[in-house]
Amino acid sequence: MSSAALVVSRTEEPVISPRFFCSALDLNLKEPIMIQVNAMGNMFRTPLQVFEYESIESVKLKIQNSTGFVVKNQKLVYGGRELSRCNSLIRDYDVSNGDVFHIVVKLTDLQAIKVRTACGKELSFNVGRFQDVASVKKKIANKVKELEYDEDHELLYNGEQLDDQRVINDIVKQYDSGVMLLIVRKSAKVRFKPVGKDFELSVDASDVISKKTFVVSKNDVLVPVVGNPKSSFPTAILDVIEMTKGGLASGHSPIMSTEGSGGAYLMRDSTGSEYVSVFKPIDEEPKAMNNPHGLPLTVDGEGLKRGTRVGKGAFREVAAYILDHPINGRRAISGEAIGFSGVPPTGMVKCLHKGFNHRNGLTEKYGSLQKFMKNNGSCEDIGPGAFPVDEVHKISVLDMRLANADRHSGNILFRKDETGRIVLIPIDHGYCLPESFEDCTFDWLYWPQAKQPFSREAVEYIRSLDAEEDIALLKFYGWDMPVESARTLRISTMLLKKGVERELTPYAIGSIMCRETVRKESLIEEIVQEALDAVLPGVSEGTFMETVSHIMDRRLDEMFS
Numbered sequence: 001m002s003s004a005a006l007v008v009s010r011t012e013e014p015v016i017s018p019r020f021f022c023s024a025l026d027l028n029l030k031e032p033i034m035i036q037v038n039a040m041g042n043m044f045r046t047p048l049q050v051f052e053y054e055s056i057e058s059v060k061l062k063i064q065n066s067t068g069f070v071v072k073n074q075k076l077v078y079g080g081r082e083l084s085r086c087n088s089l090i091r092d093y094d095v096s097n098g099d100v101f102h103i104v105v106k107l108t109d110l111q112a113i114k115v116r117t118a119c120g121k122e123l124s125f126n127v128g129r130f131q132d133v134a135s136v137k138k139k140i141a142n143k144v145k146e147l148e149y150d151e152d153h154e155l156l157y158n159g160e161q162l163d164d165q166r167v168i169n170d171i172v173k174q175y176d177s178g179v180m181l182l183i184v185r186k187s188a189k190v191r192f193k194p195v196g197k198d199f200e201l202s203v204d205a206s207d208v209i210s211k212k213t214f215v216v217s218k219n220d221v222l223v224p225v226v227g228n229p230k231s232s233f234p235t236a237i238l239d240v241i242e243m244t245k246g247g248l249a250s251g252h253s254p255i256m257s258t259e260g261s262g263g264a265y266l267m268r269d270s271t272g273s274e275y276v277s278v279f280k281p282i283d284e285e286p287k288a289m290n291n292p293h294g295l296p297l298t299v300d301g302e303g304l305k306r307g308t309r310v311g312k313g314a315f316r317e318v319a320a321y322i323l324d325h326p327i328n329g330r331r332a333i334s335g336e337a338i339g340f341s342g343v344p345p346t347g348m349v350k351c352l353h354k355g356f357n358h359r360n361g362l363t364e365k366y367g368s369l370q371k372f373m374k375n376n377g378s379c380e381d382i383g384p385g386a387f388p389v390d391e392v393h394k395i396s397v398l399d400m401r402l403a404n405a406d407r408h409s410g411n412i413l414f415r416k417d418e419t420g421r422i423v424l425i426p427i428d429h430g431y432c433l434p435e436s437f438e439d440c441t442f443d444w445l446y447w448p449q450a451k452q453p454f455s456r457e458a459v460e461y462i463r464s465l466d467a468e469e470d471i472a473l474l475k476f477y478g479w480d481m482p483v484e485s486a487r488t489l490r491i492s493t494m495l496l497k498k499g500v501e502r503e504l505t506p507y508a509i510g511s512i513m514c515r516e517t518v519r520k521e522s523l524i525e526e527i528v529q530e531a532l533d534a535v536l537p538g539v540s541e542g543t544f545m546e547t548v549s550h551i552m553d554r555r556l557d558e559m560f561s
Helices: 024-028 056-067 133-143 168-174 235-249 313-323 389-402 456-464 467-476 483-501 506-513 523-534 541-560
Strands: 033-039 045-050 074-078 100-105 110-117 122-128 154-157 180-183 189-195 198-204 212-216 221-224 265-268 275-281 346-352 365-371 412-416 422-426
Touching: 045 056, 056 074, 133 154, 221 235, 235 265, 235 275, 235 346, 235 365, 275 313, 275 346, 313 346, 313 365, 313 389, 313 467, 389 422, 389 456, 389 483, 389 506, 456 483, 467 483, 483 506, 483 523, 483 541, 506 523, 523 541
Parallel strands: 033 100, 110 180
Antiparallel strands: 033 045, 074 100, 110 122, 154 180, 189 198, 198 212, 221 346, 265 275, 275 365, 346 365, 412 422
């Protein structure tokens, strides 16, 4: 298999952490369960034998050994739910013979290629799997000092001339082997001719090929979606939209990201050399009708996480940015683009482009558009020891306040500022503000910084939060939150504020919100259920919240007095 294929690593003798360990003797005493593993919508399924007392971590290791997909790159979905708790057991999910586990795999971001110039020089280097041909040409020119970059240079692969807009990943998937060949040609003449509502672009070159035509559509559009005519888009988001429009107008197609289980597209600027935004269409979310990874459609409308709804992820992405208030006050007042926790500017847009996943014909896509943040990687690439305490705490404040059901180290980016200090950037907030606390998960909970006390600045920021103002703000921007989600925001904000008054650490507060196992309810769930049992049906939300407050005070006093 050539470098064009998926590169995987196999672990011959995997080591399982003691907390995930289940002895072979214990497993052999139980009847095996035969499941089917389906990778990324592939029509073929791999049979796999598991046991009810095996952990999810153990199952992922088995999948690694049978398919080659390393554990780090796996997202496992069963029964429409992501199995994100690695220490949970198979029996916790009521798995039976014949059940299908869907696996979404993150591909490596680098592709090894070989290039030979017409003069016989051969080069080998790595390029981004999702870079286009034009970018590769520039990289070649940088390597070959005597060769100046010219857009008229041609790049051939197995005899096929490659268009500048083609993506390396698409090219190498088409062939099993081959060396790219760079040829310098004479300048070509370019002509535009109107064809109906579109343009026909003709390229004539005497010694290349006689003629090449393709269509550039005038209908490739990107416009902001305003939920309330009285509201206005923050300047930071409008700037991102304009740069993204420039890239589309210049013919730079969206590039699907390998990250995540939904459709996410990297959008480029007018030069095509820089990513400026990430677009996530509503209809390509996990379990939605146009999901590009082959995940099964939702049956009851629930998303991969409990308490979330398919098709609402974009609203939650935007809400996370709106509610990430700057330290100096509401964004509309302070004018700051980035808030306390550093959520990138995000807005709701409508976009039409053939590069998205269209199963039933070309249609406009609604979704979230988020500014692309330059980074040095994600937190899963390095250990947490180097992260500043205040950077971890700013992420924790956001996640606890919004009851994030999907915070893992892969969706926290990091970069180094001009002084070399690490700055954390939270992304992927499509599973925040759920209708229940059942799936709250915070990877930072087990980082050492989480057990450090909040700074004075963080405490003052938390004290300034007001859930009722936040709910009204989201409504002003066009999202009338479901009653259950609004209740979640009220309760999580209440817990956060009560926690800092008791000088609790992020670890202490976060542990109240997260389950230890799939079947054991968290303390916050117990508090909510006790309040529901204590009030009469039909009571006002205000009365219910007062009841929650009293019960929460009592339980916190019992735990921390």
